[in-house]
Amino acid sequence: MRTRQERPTDSTPAPLPSPPPAPRWAVRAAQLTTLIVLPTGLWRLAMVCGFPSGYTAAGFVPFETPGAKLWMLALSVACELLALLTLGLVRPWGETVPRWVPVIGGRRVRPLAAVVPAAAGALALTAIWAAMPLWWTYPHADMTPAGRLLVGVIYQPLVLWGPLLGAVTVSYYRRTRPTHRED
Template identity: 65%
Template sequence: MTPPPTTPPRWAVRAAHATALLVLPSGLWRIALALGHPAGYTAEGFADFQSPDARLWLVVLSVVSELLALLTIGLVRPWGETLPRWVPYVGGRAVPTRPVVVTAGLGALALTALWAGIPWWWTYPHDGMTDTGHLVVGILYQPLVLWGPLLAAVTLSYHRRRTRHRTTA
């Protein structure tokens, strides 16, 4: 039985929207690389990004990252509880809570682990980058540290909201 929808807390809505925004700076930087701007790399360091495969990878990584971050908004919007009617075959059906919570929870853990080292960006050598590029890229990637924890918090809010009215039989 799917519980009746409830309004998400304001903090969860803000956190969900923040995830989409905090992924944007690093994605825009990668797209600049893909478009041929050295974006903080020396000529030698930038050479690795000149192949069509590398450029495609940078764009795909940026778009997929942003789309995944945007999915967090579904945890605070009605379409995260009931699929929109326009979705073929399954439109109008309730979104099952458990798979969403498990997937988002695992994603939060993976993102937290993936970006945990970013605060120490400036202590790692980055051959092929200019000093200014090294500084700017570090700043652009710092917000990603928050992606996993924010996703975890919004996921917990979603879980509590969706399971609050369940009755045990």
């Protein structure tokens, strides 16, 4: 007896092929993004712990209130977590939501759901840190010479955060954009 083969209906979409892996340069750029944010977070955490971190005795204002400490801790953690999200643009969990995530686990990530916030973040970060090279042109009377050098050195790499994120975002979009098939 012959069995009838079932054909997919028009409402059943064919599974999309997996996008190609991220290029090596994009993976390295995403990893670099997480590293360039780390020194500034550690510097802020040192201040929360009471270390002057390059400020003069008169210039250092310790974070004595719980709110001020919480703000600095939250800022440091948030910056690092946002930088870590860049890895999602080069890892499989940025293409398919991990299964352990409630409700949406296992679903494909729509490319624009990742590209739009990443591109907006890249533009915002580029604008925020664009003036950082001017750090060296202004006097900082509240800092020691070594502290001024330290802060300048650890904050200068943040100028790259926006452009690196932008480049990785373009790579992600190119890899994951829907292709137009001829039926």
